[in-house]
Amino acid sequence: MIRKAVIPAAGFGTRFLPQAKAMPKEMLPIVDTPTIQLVVEEAVSSGIKDILIITGKGKRAVEEHFDGNFELETELEAKGKKDLLREMRRISSLADIHFIRQKEMNGLGDAISYAEQHVGNEPFAVLLGDTVIDAPGKPITRQLMDIYDHYDKTVIGLEEVPKEKVSRYGIVGGDKIRDGLVLIRELIEKPPVAKAPSNLAIAGRYILTPKIFEKIRKIKKDKRGEIQLTNAIQLLLEEEAAYGLRFDGKRYDIGNKLDFLKTNVEYGLRHKEFGVDFQNYLTDLVKSFKTKK
């Protein structure tokens, strides 16, 4: 059974500079909600209440977001803003959230290694703090947990990407077990198109077994100075099986500027209060752009 989730949120966010210089990219809003709150909510709605967030330099805002804010709550109470007050209290009691600081940003594998003491000898979920996955049915983490419950082994969320973009992702190759489920044979971080075993990309959601910690310790830094989780899972394959689930859902990587903009447009269009107004605005805007051409 999976009881704990680890959310790495300590990275530099070089793809989102200058914004990420002093403000964590995981706090970037999707309309009005920080990305990492949606990630925590995915873990909670998957049935996980114990969450460890890996933070680091310049990430204090993440801790503050999940903490109570007595002054703000008193102010909202005095002004009779009951709905907002309820929402602020809901956020600070979403889950049992713990924090640990990654001392140096040495990559995702290194970030995960900081969770060893907290998770102990249990399997655990990993949700990247800068990636939201919108799923029509069950949350993705829950979908992966269901596969874990069946096989008791590592499970990785996979997304199909256009063949020409494989070199941006960690890519897996394997044998099809059934539609959407593969037994993983190899994992390659950012392969050139010609060397990619498939177009199935690792999509920011994992169920890992505690054996991963011993494998991470064996991985050396790559050319970029990072300890890659992908390489540790590849090493794990010598001893344990791992499965990949091509999930039903759409991934939004907030750490990439264009994806961030697209995410806000899509969530804005679906917004209960002003989605229709926003759609009208965008339609007019597009028309006026076309006329100007």
Ligand code: UTP
């Ligand atoms: P990314 O692969 O997006 O790396 O991390 P990054 O360093 O944050 O961003 P770029 O590539 O420089 O733009 C995926 C997730 O893993 C966390 C990040 O915070 C992000 O949520 N991470 C990454 C860590 O916690 N520690 C690290 O050393 C690297």
